[in-house]
Amino acid sequence: MKVLLINGSSKQNGCTARALQESVNILKEENIDYEIFNIGALPIRDCIGCNKCAAVLKNNTCIFNDxxxxxxxxxxxxxxxxxxxxPVYYAHPSGRILSLLDRVFYAGGRVFKYKPAFALASARRAGTTASLDVLHKYFTISQMPVASSSYWTMVHGNTPVEVEEDKEGLxxxxxxxxxxxxxxxxxxLGKQNEVLPPKNESGIRTNFVR
Ligand SMILES: Cc1cc2nc3c(=O)[nH]c(=O)nc-3n(C[C@H](O)[C@H](O)[C@H](O)COP(=O)(O)O)c2cc1C
Structure with missing residues (x-):
């Protein structure tokens, strides 16, 4: 089993990275394989809603490969x-993680189905719960179980050293x-004992004018 940890900051060794490291320490203790995916500082396109991922490619990829x-x-x-x-930017997740996840989930949401996740947010002071709400919405529209905790998964700090001092957050x-x-x-274990994910319905799509 393997966990992918996505660092939605442009900083590879910033506060978000320090928070993710806390998760890595537990994965090591539990002998679970892991990989950290730094989204980095290079440009990430927004989703332009061309729908070509669904209509043309149909293979869990976005038409833009750059x-x-x-x-x-x-x-x-x-x-x-x-x-x-x-990281929290103006009380929401970083713009770059939103650009990334809009396209990742629109083109490839199926690869996340029935796989559990949690989000974490790093802020100097405010906007953490709003940011967590936004990230959780990707999970809850994709049939992903959300792993919860003993409090909301946030750390407070402007530097990794400050995050280190947020004992409760960690x-x-x-x-x-x-x-x-x-x-x-x-x-x-469920898979091994034939307790499989449900075969859910799909295909009904309505809006509020019909
Ligand atoms: C453009 C920008 C906007 C920010 N907005 C907020 C904010 O709304 N609330 C807050 O508490 N911190 C805010 N911060 C501070 C960062 O969220 C905080 O320093 C975070 O821990 C940085 O994580 P990183 O080192 O992984 O990038 C902002 C930082 C930047 C660069």
């Missing part, structure tokens, strides 16, 4: 659980990671 979107979808395919970390991330691993193990 950034990290398809790389992330390909990695996610081989993973069993996810941690999505973001504990919350450790607990969320243990819950994530527990869910992954339950799902795996």
């Amino acid at each position: 950034d990290i979107v398809n790389e992330l979808i390909a990695k996610a395919k081989d993973c069993d659980g996810f941690v999505f970390g973001t 504990m919350t991330i450790r607990n969320a990671t243990r819950n994530l691993v527990w869910l992954m193990k339950c799902i795996e």
Whole structure:
């Protein structure tokens, strides 16, 4: 089993990275394979709603291949659980993680189905719960179980050293990671014992004018 940890900051060694490291420490203790995916500082396109991923490609890829979107979808395919970390910018997740995830989930949402995840947010002071709500919405429209914790999964700090001092925040991330691993193990045992994910309905799409 493998967990993919996505660092939604342009900084590879910033506060979000420090928070994700707390999760990595637990994964090591639990002997779970992991990979950190830094989204980096290069440009990431927005979704332009061309729908070509669904209508033309139909293979869990975005038509635009000039950034990290398809790389992330390909990695996610081989993973069993996810941690999505973001810095808070103006009380929401970083613009770059939103651009990335809009396209990753629009083109490749199927690769996340029935796989558990949790989000974490790093802020100097405010906007954490709003940011977590935004990231959780990708999970809850994709039939992903959400691993919860003993408090909301946030750390406060402007530097990794300050994050280090947020003892409760780090504990919350450790607990969320243990819950994530527990869910992954339950799902795996379920598969081995024929307790499979439900075959859910699809195909009904309405809006509010018809
Ligand atoms: C453009 C920008 C906007 C920010 N907005 C907020 C904010 O709304 N609330 C907050 O508490 N911190 C805000 N911050 C501070 C960062 O969220 C905080 O320093 C975070 O821990 C940085 O994580 P990183 O080092 O992984 O990038 C902002 C930082 C930047 C660069």
